[in-house]
Amino acid sequence: MHIPENYLSPATCAVMTAVMVPVWVHAVKKVNTEIPKKDVPMIGVGAAFSFLGMMFNVPLPGGTTGHAVGGTLIALLLGPNAACLAVTVALLIQALLFGDGGILSFGANCFNMAFVLPYFGYFIYRLIAGKSEKKSRQLLGAAVGSYAGINLAAFCAAIEFGIQPYLFHDAAGKALYCPYTLNVSIPAMMIGHLTLFGIAEIVYTVAVYSYVKTIAVNKVSGNAGKMVSENGIVDNSQNIKKKPIFILMAVLIALVPIGLLAQGTAWGEWGSDEIMKITGLSYVPAKLGTGWSLSSVFPDYTMAGIPDAIAYIMSAIVGVAIMIIVFKVASSLIKGKTDYQVK
């Protein structure tokens, strides 16, 4: 679902970024006031899970691949505002360091995966799970929520792709950016997400969520099942045990090369070198071929001369570490929130 550089017109990118600005502002404000300072690094852990989730590529017959995003998962654990920030940072690091998703299209990617996905997924979860203490209800909510979230996000991405040829084409009618119209882009995106990728997201969300809930939460306070209070904020009275979470993360990092089994590129994520061969198009859209792009340190999570699997693991390690660093730094910038309770 990562929209690469030059698939969207700069105008579209600008609009999407403009939409995201108030969302980011709102999320930062909320997180700032509602999440205790010491829990902010946990958002980094959330971002790391999202980042890892996106590295597990699932192949779809026909040569394309997709992946889970994990946005709903973070929303369930830390609230949708924290999830928005977490996914944003994950996307930023992917774009800057690994060339996954464009810099200009960063706003659009965030709109789909950091805004639509977690907030909608969380909304659906609340609708189903409500205030229920029952674990099955909660897991059902997590499943449906994450599925709905990723699909709405994919739909948004499809529309962003699809409207490009209508709006931006040259005199001969050749598209300047993404060449596919809505009637192609929507089914192309949705078929994958309604089936395999949606299921991947469900599996990833429910598996991690139930693991974290049952193992990683101290049962001292009695209602261990409920980590998120009414307004979607981490319940302060509960201590999240960190060790099992990091063990899980290490396991996931070790497993990331599985994502390499899926050969091929996700729909809409081709490089300009691949596009003619894969799509059977008779031309390379003008701006798509010649547009600006950043050369990243580890393009597509690989390094020249290094076995892909090792490079992939290295990418995962570096990405996860950087994400935790980012949020730890952020938490140190937040003032106050010392615990003034007398022990």
Next chain:
Amino acid sequence: MIDCNDICYAYEGVPALRHVSFNIEEKECVVFRGPNGCGKSTLFKLLNGLIFPEVGTYTFQGELITEKTMSDQLFAKRFHQTVGYIFQNSDMQLFCSTVIEELEFGPRQMGLTDEEIDKRSKDVVEMLGIENLLGRAPYHLSGGEKKKVAIGCILTMNPKVLILDEPLAGLDDRSKKWLSEFLLLFKKTDKTILIATHDRELTELLADRVIEIDENHLVKS
């Protein structure tokens, strides 16, 4: 006049003040008491606008004291003139090269005339009995002498509120007696006085009210 509302402060996450609230009226004399490390000095630094509460608000004469209001130069200067603060460690409070310069620093900053400055420092010198120290370097004085000079250089600024952190520590009996009496007199002149001290006699002599802070950094009530 001084309004502290639910103030919390921590040094790198270690609380030094917890939910401290009190009110001090003009012309009151309040003694702060509590075991070592309970946060008296920290509270005084806060009341002097040197540090700012993490939680809660501090209002002085109806004006909120925050990092922002204190960054206004004129306001800060006015505030520092109004509130005189005598450090617990007077070593750190003296920075001029002679005692007389030390005494004149404040009034000179305030733009008083030379005669006025002379008069003020002369009066203060007389009050404190430090005539023989005038030409000396402050950092070479004895512990008690330093304290007296520190008190003197605040008095020449004629503040309305006097905040004293352990004023009697290290003073000899005569100076102690003198300072107690002086503070008593000072109290009668419409000034507000805040003192942190472990001295019982001084407390009995002066305090209109005692605010106790306990080892958990809470104000006892």
Next chain:
Amino acid sequence: MIDCNDICYAYEGVPALRHVSFNIEEKECVVFRGPNGCGKSTLFKLLNGLIFPEVGTYTFQGELITEKTMSDQLFAKRFHQTVGYIFQNSDMQLFCSTVIEELEFGPRQMGLTDEEIDKRSKDVVEMLGIENLLGRAPYHLSGGEKKKVAIGCILTMNPKVLILDEPLAGLDDRSKKWLSEFLLLFKKTDKTILIATHDRELTELLADRVIEIDENHLVKS
């Protein structure tokens, strides 16, 4: 044990001690009293071999303490282990980066084994009730906490003579009481104690003898 004979000392020509003579026997507890600036701290520095008399002689256990004898490293080390000195300004006395290191510095310099050092510092920590300060940086402590640490780091060296300059200044009532009682106990263990203090109660409690210095830096007799 401690013999001062007609000692004079001046800071850059300004006298701080004038013809001071006295004798202190082993196991005595002597309180030095006098107004601020009379020269108590100067005298103590002298008794610790940090400065040397301009006129007169200072003999410790029959050995003359001069610049020359103190430049003998072995003698100096032995002397400093025997005489424990607690500064008036504990800020100046603490130089390690954590409290525990501070406590262990002395015994370590004496070359004790690790177990012994551990035991000593543990005992002292318990006595002073400063368990919660161990990992802290000494310069971030409150005034009273610093004093306790300063006392602690001398006690770990187990000196025979204890010289305390204003030990009670800035301590809270509980610590004051504790320290007075501790000194009383210490006194009973064949140790010699020299104290400079303005505190009457402590003087009454401890002093076998009071030596008064007046503002002219002379010992009254």
Next chain:
Amino acid sequence: MIIKDSYVPEWMLQEEKYSPKMDHDGFIIRSLMKIMSLLSEFRSNAALKQSYFSTRAKLIATILLIILECTSTNMFFVYIIFAVVMVALSTLKGQSIRKIIGSAMPAAVFSALIVLPAFLMGNHNLMVTVVLRVFISVTMIGIMSVTSPWNEVTGSLKVFHLPDIFILTFDLTLKFIMILGDICTNMMTAIRLRSVGKNNRKESALSGVMGTTFLKSHQMSEELYGAMICRGFDGKYNRRSTRFNKHDIIILIVMIILVLLFIFLNFMQ
């Protein structure tokens, strides 16, 4: 010394009618404060809790890694070190991370400026290799210094058989810098509190302050030295030998792996 009993001068009885004027002392004071706070920053570094690994092991590991990383001709090895450093960094506190990155970034930018000509002439590789190496090295030293108290670092220098006098000088210098920083911060506070108006003789006031600071620090260092002497200090350094602890095994294992990788990547391929 005569203390006049119960006498308060006239002016003290009146309330001060005073309204301050603007002064332009902000700049000097602020820039001074900057320097001072830097010094006291130095001091706060010395105060640290027990760290997981021994300082000695960290010192050796840091030096070894810097040597390996700088001599490796294989970029992949540098990337591996980068990953290791990032993971190590991510275990620290946010405050410390900020400090480390705050010193590593300028170093990286500076080295980038130095290799810029080569980059413009087409040697793009150099940019990544040099800048990344510099960033890694400075970050590693940063992690080392942030997680270990200074005195332990200087103490660990004994591992390399440096003479006592060198370690002592190093240590005392650090200590005196800290004292200076401490004096300065406190005095700046005192000055700020009493700077309630316009100072027309700023230069002289400022030079007076600087002079006093110097004299004071001199006096203080003397007193401090006295304090050390009183506690049996004789120029020799007896300190708790910073031994290796059991956690150092982890560092040892990582080191062995990295050295093997280094040999494999640089000489076997």
